[in-house]
Amino acid sequence: xxxxxxxxxxxxxxxxxxxxxxxxxxxxxxxxxxxxxxxxxxxxxxxxxxxxxxxxxxxxxxxxxxxxxxxxxxxxxxxxxxxxxxxxxxxxxxxxxxxxxxxxxxxxxxxxxxxxxxxxxxxxxxxxxxxxxxxxxxxxxxxxxxxxxxxxxxxxxxxxxxxxxxxxxxxxxxxxxxxxxxxxxxxxxxxxxxxxxxxxxxxxxxxxxxxxxxxxxxxxxxxxxxxxxxxxxxxxxxxxxxxxxxxxxxxxxxxxxxxxxxxxxxxxxxxxxxxxxxxxxxxxx
Amino acid sequence: xxxxxxxxxxxxxxxxxxxxxxxxxxxxxxxxxxxxxxxxxxxxxxxxxxxxxxxxxxxxxxxxxxxxxxxxxxxxxxxxxxxxxxxxxxxxxxxxxxxxxxxxxxxxxxxxxxxxxxxxxxxxxxxxxxxxxxxxxxxxxxxxxxxxxxxxxxxxxxxxxxxxxxxxxxxxxxxxxxxxxxxxxxxxxxxxxxxxxxxxxxxxxxxxxxxxxxxxxxxxxxxxxxxxxxxxxxxxxxxxxxxxxxxxxxxxxxxxxxxxxxxxxxxxxxxxxxxxxxxxxxxxxxxxxxxxxxxxxxxxxxxxxxxxxxxxxxxxxxxxxxxxxxxxxxxxxxxxx
Numbered sequence: 001x002x003x004x005x006x007x008x009x010x011x012x013x014x015x016x017x018x019x020x021x022x023x024x025x026x027x028x029x030x031x032x033x034x035x036x037x038x039x040x041x042x043x044x045x046x047x048x049x050x051x052x053x054x055x056x057x058x059x060x061x062x063x064x065x066x067x068x069x070x071x072x073x074x075x076x077x078x079x080x081x082x083x084x085x086x087x088x089x090x091x092x093x094x095x096x097x098x099x100x101x102x103x104x105x106x107x108x109x110x111x112x113x114x115x116x117x118x119x120x121x122x123x124x125x126x127x128x129x130x131x132x133x134x135x136x137x138x139x140x141x142x143x144x145x146x147x148x149x150x151x152x153x154x155x156x157x158x159x160x161x162x163x164x165x166x167x168x169x170x171x172x173x174x175x176x177x178x179x180x181x182x183x184x185x186x187x188x189x190x191x192x193x194x195x196x197x198x199x200x201x202x203x204x205x206x207x208x209x210x211x212x213x214x215x216x217x218x219x220x221x222x223x224x225x226x227x228x229x230x231x232x233x234x235x236x237x238x239x240x241x242x243x244x245x246x247x248x249x250x251x252x253x254x255x256x257x258x259x260x261x262x263x264x265x266x267x268x269x270x271x272x273x274x275x276x277x278x279x280x281x282x283x284x285x
Numbered sequence: 286x287x288x289x290x291x292x293x294x295x296x297x298x299x300x301x302x303x304x305x306x307x308x309x310x311x312x313x314x315x316x317x318x319x320x321x322x323x324x325x326x327x328x329x330x331x332x333x334x335x336x337x338x339x340x341x342x343x344x345x346x347x348x349x350x351x352x353x354x355x356x357x358x359x360x361x362x363x364x365x366x367x368x369x370x371x372x373x374x375x376x377x378x379x380x381x382x383x384x385x386x387x388x389x390x391x392x393x394x395x396x397x398x399x400x401x402x403x404x405x406x407x408x409x410x411x412x413x414x415x416x417x418x419x420x421x422x423x424x425x426x427x428x429x430x431x432x433x434x435x436x437x438x439x440x441x442x443x444x445x446x447x448x449x450x451x452x453x454x455x456x457x458x459x460x461x462x463x464x465x466x467x468x469x470x471x472x473x474x475x476x477x478x479x480x481x482x483x484x485x486x487x488x489x490x491x492x493x494x495x496x497x498x499x500x501x502x503x504x505x506x507x508x509x510x511x512x513x514x515x516x517x518x519x520x521x522x523x524x525x526x527x528x529x530x531x532x533x534x535x536x537x538x539x540x541x542x543x544x545x546x547x548x549x550x551x552x553x554x555x556x557x558x559x560x561x562x563x564x565x566x567x568x569x570x571x572x573x574x575x576x577x578x579x580x581x582x583x584x585x586x587x588x589x590x591x592x593x594x595x596x597x598x599x600x601x602x603x604x605x606x607x608x609x610x611x612x613x614x615x616x617x618x619x620x621x622x
Contacts, residue, residue: 055334220333220350246503
C-alpha cells in the first residue's frame with residue numbers, strides 16, 4: 001500500500017466517523033421524540049390545554065402553566081432585549097479598547113457560564129425580598145432577564161462586528177453622525193444576527209426551572225395571571241411535578257406537556273429562521 | 286416596517302390582557318381573599334386535592350400551592366410570606382427559633398399518614414419478612430462495602446448479591462427511613478442506587494431480581510403488579526404489611542409517619558383561612574385515600590379541629606422529638622392543655 005492509498009482510507013474513515021457522530025445526535029433525539037410522542041400524543045386535546053391543574057390525571061390541564069410561561073417570556077423579552085442590545089452596541093461601537101473593556105468582556109463571558117440556580121438566589125434576594133416584588137411574574141422575568149442578558153449581549157456584538165467597515169465609512173462620508181449610522185445602517189443590517197441571539201435566549205428561558213423554583217414559583221395555581229404582580233407557575237415546573245407523582249396517568253400528562261413545550265420551542269426557532277432569512281435577503285453588501 | 290412592529294406589539298399586549306378574562310365563571314360562596322400554601326412535596330398532592338375541591342365551595346378564594354420542600358417552606362413561613370406550610374416532619378427547634386424571630390406563631394395540625402414500603406422484585410421468592418434489626422444491619426453506614434449478599438442479612442437467605450435502591454439524600458423519605466431504621470437521621474450507607482424520584486426506584490426494583498428498595502406506600506400501590514411488598518417486623522412482633530389499615534391504626538411501625546400542615550396563627554383569624562382549614566380537615570380523609578396517602582382516624586380529625594378552634598400554638602412534638610411510632614391521639618390531647 002502506498003502513501004496515497006493510506007491517505008484515501010483515512011479520508012473515508014474520517015468521513016464515516018463524522019457521519020456516525022451526526023447520526024448519534026439525531027438518534028438520541030429520535031428516541032426521545034418517539035418515547036414522548038408514543039406516551040403523550042393521544043392525551044393532547046383542547047381540554048388538556050384549557051383545564052386547570054387537578055389531582056385527577058385525566059382531567060388535569062396546563063392552562064395556567066402555559067399562560068404563566070407566556071407571561072414570563074414576553075416580560076423577559078421586553079426587559080432583556082433593549083438592555084442587551086444597548087449594552088452590545090455600547091461595547092462594540094462606543095466602548096474604548098482598554099483594560100476596563102477587557103474586564104467587562106471577560107465578566108460577561110463568565111456570567112454566561114454561571115449556573116442558573118445562582119441567578120435564582122440573586123433574584124429571590126434582590127427582586128423578591130429587597131425590592132419587595134415577592135414571588136410574582138415580574139420577579140421571575142427580571143431573574144430570567146439577568147440569565148439571558150449575556151447571551152443577547154454576545155450575539156449582538158457578534159452581529160454588529162459582521163457589518164463591514166466600508167459601509168459605516170460610507171455613512172460617515174455622507175455626513176451621518178455616529179448615532180445615525182448605528183440606527184439606520186448598522187442595526188438594520190445586523191438585525192438578523194441579533195434576532196437569532198434573542199430567539200436562543202428565549203429558548204433557554206423556556207427550559208429554565210431551577211431559578212424559578214428558587215424565587216418561589218408555585219405548582220398549583222388555579223387562576224390565570226392577570227398582571228405582572230400575580231403569582232404563577234410555568235410548564236416546566238408542572239412537568240417536573242407530574243413525573244414524580246405515583247399515578248401512571250400523570251406520566252402521560254407529563255409527556256403531553258413536553259410535546260406542547262417542544263412545539264413551542266420549534267415554533268420559536270421556526271420564526272427565528274424565517275425572520276433571519278428575510279433580513280439577510282434585504283441586506284446585501 | 287415600523288407599523289408592523291408596532292401592530293405586533295399591540296396584538297401581543299391585547300392577547301396578554303385577554304388571558305386574564307378566564308375567571309368570569311359564576312362565583313359560588315361568599316368569601317374572598319388569598320391563601321398561600323407552600324412546603325413538602327409529600328404533602329403537596331393532598332393540599333392540591335383539598336384546594337381543588339375548595340374551589341367548588343368558595344370560588345372567590347384564591348388558594349395557591351407550592352412545593353419548595355418542608356425546610357424551604359418553613360423559611361418562608363417564618364418570614365410570614367405564606368399562610369400555611371406543608372410538612373412531612375414536625376418543625377425543628379431551629380425553625381421554631383426562626384419563627385420567633387419573625388414574630389410568627391403557628392398552629393400545628395396533623396392531616397394524614399404516610400407509610401414507607403420496603404419492596405423486593407416480584408421474582409424474589411425467599412423474603413417472607415424482614416426485621417428492623419436486619420434492615421439496620423443492611424442500611425447502616427458500617428454496612429458499606431461489607432454487606433453485599435442476601436445471606437449476610439439472614440443465614441437462611443441464598444448466597445446471591447443484593448442490590449439496594451433508596452431515597453436520595455435531599456428527600457424527606459431518606460431522613461425518615463434512616464431515623465426509623467438506623468436510629469439516626471441522615472445516617473446511611475452510601476453505596477446504593479439513590480434517587481429523589483420514587484418512580485425511578487420503582488423501575489429499578491421491578492427490573493432487578495436481587496433488588497431491595499424503599500419508598501412511599503403510594504408508589505407501591507400504583508405499581509403493585511410489578512413489586513413484592515415485604516412485611517416488617519419490629520420488637521419481636523410478627524411481620525406486618527403496610528396498608529391503609531395498618532398504617533392508620535398504628536400497627537405498621539416504625540415505617541409510618543404523620544404529615545402536617547402548619548398554619549400561621551395570624552392568618553388563622555381571617556375568615557377564608559378558617560373556612561379553608563375546616564374544609565381541609567373535613568375532607569382530608571376521603572381525599573387522602575384518593576391520592577394514595579393514609580387518612581387519620583375520624584376521632585383524631587376531631588381532636589385536630591378542636592386544636593385549631595382553640596388556636597393552640599406551638600408543637601405537640603416537643604423540640605426535635607421524633608414522630609416514629611408516635612400516638613397522635615395522646616400527643617394531641619397532651620398538647621391541648
